[in-house]
Amino acid sequence: TNKISSAMIRKQAESEWSYVILNEVDSTNNYAKKLVVNGERKNTVVIAETQTLGRGRVGRPFYSPEGSGLYMSILIYPTLNVEYAPLITSFTAVAVAKAIEKLTDYNALKIKWVNDLYMNHKKICGILTEAGFDFEGGAIDYAVIGIGINVLGLDFPEEIKDIATSIEKETGKALSRNEIASEILNHLSNLSESIKDRSFLDDYRERSNVIGKNILVIYGDEKFHAKAVGIDENAALVVETERGIRTLNSGEVSIKI
Secondary structure, three states: OOOOOOOOOHHOOOOOEEEEEOOOOOOOHHHHHHHOOOOOOOOOEEEEEEEEOOOOHHEEEOOOOOEEEEEEEEOOOOOOOOOOOOHHHHHHHHHHHHHHHHHHHOOOEEEEEOOOEEEEEEEEEEEEEEEHHHHHOOOEEEEEEEEEEOOOOOOOOOOOOEEOOOOHHHHHHOHHHHHHHHHHOOOOOOOHHHHOOHHHHHHHHHEEOOOOOEEEEEEOOOOEEEEEEOOOOOOOOOEOOOEEEEEEOOOOEOOOO
């Protein structure tokens, strides 16, 4: 069977997590944020078989068919100052990439800044991190890391089949979603220390499919062409424009072929 099972995940997970497994939810990130509001203070993993309002970045819908993807939100209480917040998404992208590579032997996985994972130029995973801050203490109070992965499935709807794919379609391996979940959790278990250490940024840069490319940047109300030249110590994208070097902490990029 390929049902999501907390017992199966727990068996392979190296650290302690609380689990909430849902058949259907609007979005696992929304559910995790409600746990915070209700006073939950344990590191909790929320996984749904399907999402009715799965969200990508900038409020875009995220395709979440039942039974074929891993739709997971991880609620954590990291010991990190606010300035480390931008690094959570990039650290997670590396963790997910390593987990998938370990289970599939596929080693050409690419990360599109800031939060998407690609196989063969098509998206297999999106990450959406939301955080709450303790402004007096200057620390992160909690983070909800949403991870959506197309694990199984060979057919995609017409409107996304040229831009999205699944691990199964690209590698021929029908992985267990429980196994991927526990592998990701194992790669995230020392998140606070690893983020402070920043050495994961080398892995992030190595897998980047943006560095060296000509890109179109959408940054707030601005749109401009640039060349991606690097990723700095805060996981910001460094770009070269007609008017010089700029560092982008957020925004969207599309790669010009």
